[in-house]
Amino acid sequence: MKRLTSAAIALALLTPAALHGQRGDSYDYFAPQRDMIQRGVQAILQCNGLFTSDRSIEQVFDQELVYLQNPVGTAEGGDYIVDWERKAVAIGAPGAIPVMRAAFREGIGCVIMAPDQTFDDIDDLPILNTPPLGGDPAAMAWPDGDLVESRPLPSGVDPVALQAASDWTFDRESPEQVTLSFIVVQDGRILHERYAPGVNMFTKTRTWSTAKSIASTLIGMLVDEGKLGLDDPLPFDWLPDNAGSRATDPRRHITLRHVLNMASGLYPVDSWGMEYATGSGFSYWAGVSSVEGARNRSLMREPGTFWDYENYDTLLGVYAMKQVIGDPQAYLEFPRARLLDKIGMRNTYLSTDRFGDFIMSSQIYTTARDLARFGMLYAQNGMWRDERLISEDWIEFVRTPAPATSESGNFYGGQFWLPPDDRTDVPADAYSTAGNRGQYVVVVPSHDLVIVRRGLDYGRQGFSQWDMTREVLKAFDPVATNNR
Template identity: 30%
Template sequence: MKKIILTLLATLATLGLALALLAPTLLGFSITQLGSAVNVATGMGAKLACSGRYVSGFSEAQNLKDLASYSPANRLLDLRYEDNPKRVTATLLGLGETSASYRPGLGCTLDIGDTSALERIAFAPPAANDAEWPAGSNAPHIDSKLQQKLDGLVASDNAAGLQTRALAVVQNGKLVAESYAEGIGAQTPLLGWSMGKSLTSMMIGRLQALQPEQPISQPLFPQWSDARADISLENLLQMSSGLDFDETYAPGSDATRMLFNAHSASGVALQSPLKYNPGEHFSYSSGTTNLLARWVYEQLGSSPQASADFFQQQILAPLGMRNTVFEVDASGVFVGSSYIYASARDWARLGLLMLNRGNWNGEQLLAESWVDAAQRPNHSSNDPRYGYQFWLNGGGDQLRFPELPQDSYFMLGNRQQVVMISPSTNTVIVRLGWTAGDYPTGENFAQLLP
């Protein structure tokens, strides 16, 4: 026994020395951040691999490649897949074991704390049909010249290592071209990352359209009995709440704890102190969006089933979104900042709803006044080019994308996910991919406008 213990201690010492030597260079973090870094890596690994496998249908090799694009440390992840029940467990050099479980309709959730409420959620996506897009799957208006251009862009993007996975164009309400990388199709749900912020905002717009006379109480949350009681819903929508939330994606930051280590994603930002007066300062914050998701959840009675029903009945069903999964945290609240998987066609449907000023087949799902407000600049002193969880091309000293129309606005997400809404050209363009660096959004999209 003594010999076994000594051998184990020697192994741990060797492992610690190896990590100390590797961390600053190969792994990308300081040895002083080791504990947090391991937890982030395994939480991220379990969550993204689970969704990649069971939502998007990716291979184990593709999942590991996608994870490694964020950090070399992720190449050392051991990912164990189980198909019954569907679950992925991740460890890093034998440390930090974390798992995520898949549930039909809800996607994957990290197994943190009590997740029993998720087992009771019933979720039925809209039935498929072959009606003309956007109502169904039939796309009879493909423009051959534009289709050829899209195919060429996807091919050249991927030859350059940009990993474009889907590109779609909607003009005058018609799907006129769509192109996909190998292994991806019109029904493949793809991660939008922060494009989900725009969808979370649209859920609020839908809720307010259904309850136009209901006043918004202050404070927004009972926990805010101090100066945060002055934060308005519009402050949250415009990322000008004044909350001191750390958006940096480093081990131990607010953002990484929220997404990869917390039972309640919104609970992290809920505890953030006030740094600026509400409305004065724009500060991009995923925590803010998860507060919006929590606000919707509480307006619907703090019930995971009621929240799922609202999304299904008021967003998915009317728009015919059959290939979309909005994932929840372990407490049952949608992770509005980040975890929405949807096909290019479904992302395009969301863009088209905004382009139509909230009208869908004659039904006003979002008030026109709300859609107008969503694309207006905020009143912050540092960056007004952000509306209700949408990035604006105009509204500041210079255009965000000089090649594109001034009135265009965007859903944007990590790895260069984009939905562009261009009212002046009556166009929606969707780009989904996994680009680690820059992507020529302005240059490429300008080629696709009428």
């Protein structure tokens, strides 16, 4: 008979709960990475706040950086450097945590640098030197320009109720919800526009995940051209270099539809409190390649069967876009040529990582008016003037619930959000972009309506775009709307 050691006896006496307790970690092994990433978050937000948004250092600390709770330094100074000539920032003092740097690049916005890079490496970062869209927007009528004629509201629109919806949006009970701008557009006409003090129609702020809807639109243009297929596997070269036998790798069955529905089945690197420790946090805030991070994930589930919100799923779709475009310069110019310049989004920067890959899961800086133009493209069923930019089929795809959400409310489509099944107070045909800190573009086709809300929320946040839509719709006579 085999004799048990005292250690084995002790282990055998442990209860399952005790064994589970042994497996739990009381130490945050990712703390050094979180600290580095937090400095990187500040570098990007501070750099863009100063040089993309043209905000003062006081505004940046009061609103942009309050999201961090404990940023490095204050508006008066601290362990950070602002290089005004080179339009760059460095966050932190040298030590155990790396100094993190970001630099503004023309046509792109601020790019995060690797921990081992310095300001001497700025000239190696991507840049987009393309001529600006022609014409003087101040002298051009909306939506091509910024000239808005003052006219009475249409019949069927209650001005008191519309103002009440605006007040509801700005006068939040939660001090953590900070509305910067609010626009209501019907039938292409701005009916209401409001900005917080220190913000105006030219203030660019980060879209966060509203960028995903812009990415989906650009990808859809390539699908419309037949260069990508929704139900075709992602371009073969997306598999990582360590994939082994690509012919038998189960990841080869992942389609564009899967990644745009947030149902790739790939390992969820941004879930369960790890977004600012691993995964896309490295490409967003620490200078790692966004492409390599998206590619190097194992398959956990059958594609299409489980919804899991992952930044890297979006970036796999963006990488597919890059592959079919082919030329790196044409890829950088594609968003402006095919979308932004077409609809007058002249105040929008699509940022890249330091390798020149768009981080279109989050890193776009734009104005409320440019997002209103974007919403109008969808409200106009993909048409701009007399040109079709996106197909009706693509619009139908983005507003169709992802199959993996069927048992949890049908709340997500193709990089757009949908009213959950239990929301009966907003039209079922509504759909919305959504980004962290309260970035929303809501399209309500049945009312020919676009609603834009930009925020700098922080902490628990919780602003609901569907509640906002409900409040706005109180101002519109459904009979008058349906008879337009």
